[in-house]
Amino acid sequence: MVPHLVTALTGPINELEQRVLDSMPAIERWFRLEWMEHTPPFYSAVDVRNAGFKLAPVDTDLFPGGWNNLTPSMLPLAVQAAMAAIEKICPEARNLLIVPENNTRNTFYLSNLAQLRRIFHMAGLNVRIGSISPDVKKSTVIELPGGESITLEPVVRTKGRLGVKDFDPCTILLNTDLSAGVPGILEDLHEQYLLPPLHAAWATRRKSTHFKCYEEVSKRFGKLIGVDPWLINPMFDKCESVDCGSPAGLDALTSRVDAMLTKVKKKYKEYGIKEKPFVIVKADNSSSGMGIMTVRDAKELATLRGTMAGKTSLQGPCELIIQEGVLTNERMNDAVAEPVVYMMDRYVVGGFYRVHAERGVDESLNAPGSSYVPLAFAESTHLPQPGIKPGASAPNRFYMYGVIGRLAMLAASYELEATDPEAEQYS
Template structure:
């Protein structure tokens, strides 16, 4: 299924697409060499924004849900990627334990887990769900719309391994972002693979570190195919942890916002872009698109830390550590609603994706909000392979290939990021 796109690509993005298509053999070889040196996360999803003049990732999720939103046609590709991943990690594996999020699961999350279970079961593994939620004391079953059910069982620790009663897995797949910190039950495991590793959890992980790694990847890739890295890289700045009620905290935020906006204006002028630049201030850790503030002028932050006047609310700044990221418009439309592509990967392979579509949001707003709907993308099937001879901007499959390249660049950055925070590698350094 190919979504009906009412947008045509013009300007710099057309040139970028053409460069990527022309350089496909060079690009694919570059990725192969990267994966000889670095280990990709077992799975990953990447939110991408296409502004028409630049195309870049804005978020990389190492604990992706939403698997049920992928096209069923892509399932064989996901199964094949899952098999390749397991063969590398533990060729003799029989059992896989998936650790879900804590708390009561929504119907959407259960549907995602069911698809994830299906993928790895078809890849040749016995798959069960082991919850680390202290509230789960015994097995709990949840009904699915198709009449099937999902059962969460309390994960059990036996000496240096984690499993379930009469179920000893070779690999543990985390689908829990560990925002509250790494629980003891998952630490110091013996001859068991924990994927993603504990340092991928949000108690350790920072978006600023990821985008620092991505910036390095974008520079190398830009040099490889001869394009300005800015076309695929969102500029960013970080204040660390700030308190807007302290003068130093507010000043740090304002000065970084102003400096970043100045850099973006220069690039807009260079490319003749008439849009007004903006930045997004958001938490440096955490997911789900919560606590996001859009800023077009540092003056908008002048009142931060003061008391609100009657009838006038002050902008809400995310708590704790924040990242200030270049705002990227979305120039994609599906049936007049703004849309952004999300690319899904298992191991080093793109296995599908979807457009996140939101009729009530603007081109400069986050679409990861209640009311969003999802339209599957056909990244790879017999009739939707890239067409190098087709004029740039005229082929949706060519555009999807371009999205897959950007998604994989973020995947490479994630591998760098995990290496940089690996406690074992840090101990050897």
């Protein structure tokens, strides 16, 4: 099923689509060479926003849930990618342990675990799900909608290795972003592969580091295909040690937001864009508990002061990222939508539209009340169609989403290399 797109298949984005399609051989070769030099994240999901005049990633998740949103037709691609990923890391792998989030009573999330188990089982691995939650004290079977079930088992650590009863895995897959911190039970493992690595967790990861790497990737890619990198890159600024509750901190933030809005306005003027610019202010990591704020005028921050204080669990200084807001021009049945691209190893394996009927085009859609409609990445009959008029082919648009997703994934590989504590030891 190909979702029906409204408005997004028209406008300046078509010129970018045409350039991407014309450059397909060069793009695929470029990615191939990059992956000879860099290791892709084990798996990732990228939120993409199509403004009609630019197409850019706004968030990259290195511990993606939501695998249950992939349709059955997407599974063969995911299984093949899982095989490739495991083969590179541990060719003789037999046992895989999935470590989920501690709060695992959400049936939607548990269905995601069942889908991951299915993918790796079909890739030739024995798969168990081991919880590090202190609340999981015995093996627990949980029934899921549709008749399926999963078994949560308490993790056991012996001789520096992690497993569950009578099960010793060579590979451990984290499906929790560890935003509350890295528990000691996951540290200093003996001859076991932990994927993704601990420094990918939100306890240490920063959005600003990722988008700095993405900025570098977008410049190189823009040069490759001859486009302004801004068309695929959201500008950003990092705001360190801001006390959201103090007048001085608020003044500093207001100044930085105003400067970012001015930069965006300049670009809008350059391209004749009539939309009103906005920026997104959010925590630089994902563990502060601070919400995402849409700001169209720096003066709004004065009225937001109380709101900001209420949206952050931090007392005193906090790290913020000020990101150029990217509208979403996508619609599904009149509801605002954004594509989410799912990848494993270096391959796009599927995706879906995140749809929210109660959110605006300039707001985050990753919120309670969102729903999910599959993208047609894996339909064999929906491969890109060079020569088709830009905007007339949904598969061409999906290919472009996949390119942007892979650019963000490449940026994540740069990011993980740059922040690897072991690499720093030997540099």
